[in-house]
Amino acid sequence: MPARPLLAVHDLAVTFTQRRRRDVRAVDGISFSLGEGSVVGLVGESGCGKSVTSLALMGLLPPRGVQVSGRALFRPGGGDAEVDLLSLPTRRMRDLRGRELAMVFQDPLSSLNPVVPIGRQVTEILVRHRGLKGAAARSAAAELLERVGIPDPRRRLSEYPHELSGGMRQRALIAMAVACRPRLMIADEPTTALDVTIQAQILELLKELVTEEGTALLMITHDLGVVAGLCDEINVLYAGRVVEGAPRHDLFRAPTHPYTSGLLRSIPRLDAPRDEPLTPIRGTVNDAIEWADGCAFAPRCDNYAEDCLGGPPDMREERTGHRFRCVHPVHGRAPGVPEPTATQGGDR
Amino acid sequence: MSLLEIKDLKVHFPIKSGVLVDRTVGHVYAVDGVSLDIEAGTTYGLVGESGCGKTTLGRAVLRLVPVTGGEVWINGVDLAHLPEEEMRRSRRQAQMVFQDPLGSLDPRQNIESLLMEGLEVHGVGAGRSERRRYVLDALDAVGLPERALNRYPHEFSGGQRQRIGIARALVLEPDLIICDEPVSALDVSIQAQVLNLLEELQRERGLTYLMIAHDLAVVRHVSDAVGVMYLGALVEEAGSDALYTDPRHPYTRALVSAVPVPDPVVEDARERILLQGDLPSPADPPTGCRFHTRCPWRQEERCDTERPELRPVGEGHRVACHYAEEIAAGEIAPRGVVGPG
Ligand SMILES: Nc1ncnc2c1ncn2[C@@H]1O[C@H](COP(=O)(O)OP(=O)(O)OP(=O)(O)O)[C@@H](O)[C@H]1O
Ligand SMILES: Nc1ncnc2c1ncn2[C@@H]1O[C@H](COP(=O)(O)OP(=O)(O)OP(=O)(O)O)[C@@H](O)[C@H]1O
Ligand code: SF4
Ligand code: SF4
Ligand SMILES: [Mg+2]
Ligand SMILES: [Mg+2]
Numbered sequence: 001m002p003a004r005p006l007l008a009v010h011d012l013a014v015t016f017t018q019r020r021r022r023d024v025r026a027v028d029g030i031s032f033s034l035g036e037g038s039v040v041g042l043v044g045e046s047g048c049g050k051s052v053t054s055l056a057l058m059g060l061l062p063p064r065g066v067q068v069s070g071r072a073l074f075r076p077g078g079g080d081a082e083v084d085l086l087s088l089p090t091r092r093m094r095d096l097r098g099r100e101l102a103m104v105f106q107d108p109l110s111s112l113n114p115v116v117p118i119g120r121q122v123t124e125i126l127v128r129h130r131g132l133k134g135a136a137a138r139s140a141a142a143e144l145l146e147r148v149g150i151p152d153p154r155r156r157l158s159e160y161p162h163e164l165s166g167g168m169r170q171r172a173l174i175a176m177a178v179a180c181r182p183r184l185m186i187a188d189e190p191t192t193a194l195d196v197t198i199q200a201q202i203l204e205l206l207k208e209l210v211t212e213e214g215t216a217l218l219m220i221t222h223d224l225g226v227v228a229g230l231c232d233e234i235n236v237l238y239a240g241r242v243v244e245g246a247p248r249h250d251l252f253r254a255p256t257h258p259y260t261s262g263l264l265r266s267i268p269r270l271d272a273p274r275d276e277p278l279t280p281i282r283g284t285v286n287d288a289i290e291w292a293d294g295c296a297f298a299p300r301c302d303n304y305a306e307d308c309l310g311g312p313p314d315m316r317e318e319r320t321g322h323r324f325r326c327v328h329p330v331h332g333r334a335p336g337v338p339e340p341t342a343t344q345g346g347d348r
Numbered sequence: 349m350s351l352l353e354i355k356d357l358k359v360h361f362p363i364k365s366g367v368l369v370d371r372t373v374g375h376v377y378a379v380d381g382v383s384l385d386i387e388a389g390t391t392y393g394l395v396g397e398s399g400c401g402k403t404t405l406g407r408a409v410l411r412l413v414p415v416t417g418g419e420v421w422i423n424g425v426d427l428a429h430l431p432e433e434e435m436r437r438s439r440r441q442a443q444m445v446f447q448d449p450l451g452s453l454d455p456r457q458n459i460e461s462l463l464m465e466g467l468e469v470h471g472v473g474a475g476r477s478e479r480r481r482y483v484l485d486a487l488d489a490v491g492l493p494e495r496a497l498n499r500y501p502h503e504f505s506g507g508q509r510q511r512i513g514i515a516r517a518l519v520l521e522p523d524l525i526i527c528d529e530p531v532s533a534l535d536v537s538i539q540a541q542v543l544n545l546l547e548e549l550q551r552e553r554g555l556t557y558l559m560i561a562h563d564l565a566v567v568r569h570v571s572d573a574v575g576v577m578y579l580g581a582l583v584e585e586a587g588s589d590a591l592y593t594d595p596r597h598p599y600t601r602a603l604v605s606a607v608p609v610p611d612p613v614v615e616d617a618r619e620r621i622l623l624q625g626d627l628p629s630p631a632d633p634p635t636g637c638r639f640h641t642r643c644p645w646r647q648e649e650r651c652d653t654e655r656p657e658l659r660p661v662g663e664g665h666r667v668a669c670h671y672a673e674e675i676a677a678g679e680i681a682p683r684g685v686v687g688p689g
Binding site: 045046151165167168195196197198199200201203204222223224225226228229248249252262263264265266267268269270271272273274276277278279280281282284285286 | 397398505506507535536537538539540541543544562563564565566568569571572588589592602603604605606607608609610611612613614615616618620622623625626627686
């Protein structure tokens with residue numbers, strides 16, 4: 001029997017209520033879970049609710065003008081006791097954020113203090129959350145910077161965020177995130193602003209941290225290539241809901257929701273021959289209808305039929321661990337995966 | 349025939365300093381000696397990291413930045429040596445499509461006036477009704493309806509705005525379109541729509557493209573030939589397929605190995621070449637081979653002191669590395685390669 005997950009999100013919904021404007025239902029019932037030390041991906045296009053989900057889990061949504069419902073059960077310290085991150089008092093949440101939960105954002109400049117040297121920012125965390133003092137804290141900070149691949153860390157301690165390159169800043173932010181050895185790290189597009197060779201360095205670093213420190217990682221990105229190499233489990237979001245979720249090999253070998261399969265057909269693959277055609281998904285995300293009225297992907301879907309309307313399609317599970325929310329799923333193969341041949345298996 | 353020929357192009361931006369008198373204290377070597385040819389009706393892709401000079405090169409072709417040295421020939425004519433009036437007319441042959449569709453469109457102009465503008469500036473079409481015909485034709489070519497004409501840019505989605513940007517270039521019936529990151533601001537499902545549109549327009553109208561983008565997979569997909577830039581210079585040029593199957597320059601190898609592929613089977617089996625450190629400043633480029641500060645195959649002396657020239661290593665394949673042959677033969681071992689898994 002599988003162990004209880006470290007984090008289990010049930011039916012998370014977030015609605016922004018704005019005066020004199022229509023409410024925005026940014027997240028519309030998201031469920032997924034994440035095991036201890038595992039890497040889970042949330043992927044989807046702009047506006048599908050990835051960042052709002054992560055902010056809700058971290059308790060960082062604005063205090064006013066937002067309604068949150070659902071549960072996010074987290075086991076502090078990996079123990080038996082569970083807390084609901086969505087209803088925890090602010091003080092407890094702040095405490096958890098320092099020790100057990102950490103977050104890395106896309107734009108490190110906005111999450112680093114511009115007028116405080118990097119070293120002091122890292123040291124402060126060590127003092128506050130690990131009870132280190134003075135020289136011990138400073139040398140632990142230097143060790144951390146070295147750990148995340150910042151060259152010449154002792155000298156860097158006195159540098160300000162703007163003196164570092166984008167890649168180095170993101171490393172510094174990761175150093176701060178892992179300073180208190182969190183049990184769960186949420187990374188929201190941590191490499192999107194970086195060049196691809198620097199992205200490769202950062203992804204390698206994240207992989208190392210997960211393996212060596214046992215930190216679980218919730219990886220948020222729009223890049224299906226990034227999750228393919230990094231995540232154990234992947235959840236695909238569309239218009240505020242998970243439309244498909246599966247272990248990574250399953251998802252890419254047998255994408256089942258028309259949206260997932262459409263995405264894979266519309267991405268140029270680096271390893272594809274130059275003349276392989278792309279098949280775009282028609283329309284745009286703005287064509288979505290409300291889930292309450294039916295499948296939000298319906299206006300763009302080739303498999304659409306009338307029974308796709310009248311409420312959100314149920315989440316179904318056909319193979320173990322492979323879930324999808326669709327009435328007429330595709331059972332196609334991903335582009336680039338060969339047809340199985342009759343000789344396969346019996347061939348020796 | 350070559351539609352665009354660039355010979356030893358250089359764009360050096362002066363770095364100014366001084367309180368009373370502007371003094372030039374150095375230069376940003378944004379483009380520093382690039383030569384390339386683009387065959388009529390084909391697509392040439394230009395890739396490289398942020399700040400390597402891609403946009404500057406594209407703008408230099410259109411003379412939108414001051415050119416420090418070198419030549420740009422379009423349709424066999426050197427723009428620099430044309431009288432002002434003729435140069436303005438020649439400019440019509442080459443148009444640009446930008447990354448940020450909203451930022452490059454004036455929000456107060458409706459689509460009709462945005463598309464008319466270029467025609468008026470270049471004096472194309474006899475009278476308003478003929479111009480309107482050109483505009484409708486361009487709009488139709490990018491798949492937008494006639495009623496789009498009296499709407500404003502903010503009323504359109506990102507993908508539609510990019511179509512408008514393309515229509516604005518197309519309406520002048522150019523031979524060459526320089527696309528600077530045309531799809532990088534778009535969601536992947538929309539990227540494919542725009543890439544397919546560009547390919548279709550090329551087939552129908554025999555357009556030539558210079559396709560600038562940082563996404564190697566996108567560039568390979570649309571390009572016949574690809575040039576890889578590093579710190580203002582080309583380090584490799586190859587056919588689109590060869591660039592993936594047979595990359596020769598260490599930087600290209602690292603780039604190819606770093607691009608994530610949406611397929612776990614491929615990802616698990618890949619060897620990743622991790623570069624150390626960051627891109628050096630183009631204001632103070634390294635001596636010798638500009639890549640030597642990050643190159644996993646760097647050799648003492650020669651790499652640090654002698655700048656490698658872009659030299660042919662096969663049909664349509666050029667590379668700027670002293671040791672390309674030895675590296676291909678496996679005679680020099682790299683540092684910093686991460687194995688599969
Ligand atoms: N503070 C807010 N007030 C009102 N609406 C909001 C607010 N924050 C987000 N939204 C809306 O919620 C939806 C989801 O936004 P979110 O930022 O989670 O998207 P995302 O998936 O992270 O997209 P991206 O890939 O662009 O970062 C969007 O429609 C967005 O406009
Ligand atoms: N007008 C200018 N004045 C001074 N320096 C400039 C100017 N335009 C560009 N540069 C510098 O020239 C170098 C090349 O810039 P360029 O915009 O061509 O790079 P790029 O390859 O297009 O990068 P990106 O991928 O980020 O768009 C950079 O260091 C940039 O800061
Ligand atoms: S439920 Fe219907 S409309 Fe929605 S994805 Fe499935 S087939 Fe398409
Ligand atoms: S010339 Fe030397 S430093 Fe430059 S790419 Fe070749 S091996 Fe590397
Ligand atoms: Mg976001
Ligand atoms: Mg640019």
